[in-house]
Amino acid sequence: MRRPVHGEPEPQPDAYQHPPQRYVPPRLPAQHLFEPPAPSAWSEPESRPPARRSDSFLDQGRYQELPAVPAARESTTRIALIYPELLGTYGDGGNALVLTQRLRWRGIAAEVVSVPAGEPVPAGCDIYLLGGGEDEPQTLAAEGLRRNNSIERAVAGGAAVLAVCAGYQVIGQSFPAGGKIHDGLGLLGVETRRSFDPPDAPLPPRVVGDIALDPDPSLRLPLVLGYENHGGRTRPLPGARGVPFGKVRIGLGNGIPEGTDGLVEGTVLGTYLHGPVLAQNPAVADLLLTWVHGPLPALPGPPEVDALRAARARALQIA
Numbered sequence: 001m002r003r004p005v006h007g008e009p010e011p012q013p014d015a016y017q018h019p020p021q022r023y024v025p026p027r028l029p030a031q032h033l034f035e036p037p038a039p040s041a042w043s044e045p046e047s048r049p050p051a052r053r054s055d056s057f058l059d060q061g062r063y064q065e066l067p068a069v070p071a072a073r074e075s076t077t078r079i080a081l082i083y084p085e086l087l088g089t090y091g092d093g094g095n096a097l098v099l100t101q102r103l104r105w106r107g108i109a110a111e112v113v114s115v116p117a118g119e120p121v122p123a124g125c126d127i128y129l130l131g132g133g134e135d136e137p138q139t140l141a142a143e144g145l146r147r148n149n150s151i152e153r154a155v156a157g158g159a160a161v162l163a164v165c166a167g168y169q170v171i172g173q174s175f176p177a178g179g180k181i182h183d184g185l186g187l188l189g190v191e192t193r194r195s196f197d198p199p200d201a202p203l204p205p206r207v208v209g210d211i212a213l214d215p216d217p218s219l220r221l222p223l224v225l226g227y228e229n230h231g232g233r234t235r236p237l238p239g240a241r242g243v244p245f246g247k248v249r250i251g252l253g254n255g256i257p258e259g260t261d262g263l264v265e266g267t268v269l270g271t272y273l274h275g276p277v278l279a280q281n282p283a284v285a286d287l288l289l290t291w292v293h294g295p296l297p298a299l300p301g302p303p304e305v306d307a308l309r310a311a312r313a314r315a316l317q318i319a
């Protein structure tokens with residue numbers, strides 16, 4: 001992007017144009033991201049005992065005052081980032097950072113367990129993250145994951161999964177790549193194809209751009225914002241359980257006549273939304289965290305994300 005000439009006003013959030021989709025970030029106080037929210041932001045009564053966490057960063061100052069939280073499945077919440085070099089093309093690894101930080105802000109110990117391709121996937125993690133990727137890496141990822149059923153076993157034991165785009169396709173029943181149909185993990189009852197149109201119809205174009213969802217009411221989430229970039233179309237199999245992640249307000253999502261994106265079944269969430277989706281939608285991060293922790297104290301903001309969401313909603317004319 002061109003740097004502003006001295007004396008020229010810096011671009012402001014309102015300069016965000018759509019189309020063309022060019023994002024100018026709002027100007028924000030940089031230090032906030034490194035500071036915990038003020039204790040006044042917490043909705044729980046102050047009489048609760050301090051958090052169990054003893055992390056050197058969190059032990060400083062205000063974190064001592066944070067309320068206790070329900071017992072985690074284990075003392076440290078383990079967030080598995082699956083094959084980041086194959087399923088990390090679109091910055092979806094940021095989802096791990098968001099989950100970790102939102103736990104730490106609440107005084108809960110958390111660690112990211114990065115699982116490189118070729119390594120066995122541990123079955124003892126609390127949340128499994130699969131990101132987006134191109135067709136070939138996605139096929140390799142599916143092959144690796146099919147070698148053991150760690151994620152399926154972890155889910156049976158109460159773990160949560162967030163699978164984005166290629167990850168969503170991989171945890172479904174089947175997906176296309178390189179002119180073939182590949183088996184997925186079958187964690188979600190969906191199938192992906194390049195098209196569900198009659199074989200003689202031209203292939204639909206790749207969809208790239210902003211996406212906004214009205215989440216399924218059962219999830220009790222605010223508007224979900226993101227970015228999509230995929231060639232595949234995904235539909236539920238007959239008799240599939242779960243609810244769509246949301247109804248598409250802007251964008252394509254699953255690309256089926258129902259106008260939905262993703263599928264949520266139990267503690268497994270598949271979606272086409274990049275962003276990273278949890279960075280733009282902290283409420284979705286907290287939904288995943290409550291799946292493994294039970295109810296958590298409210299944690300508003302951070303204000304940078306509120307500002308970002310407001311700017312994006314304005315730009316998409318859905319404010």
Ligand SMILES: NC(=O)CC[C@H](N)C(=O)O
Binds near residue numbers: 138167232
């Ligand atoms: N962004 C992605 O993860 C893309 C997934 C898949 N390769 C597709 O094009 O549909």
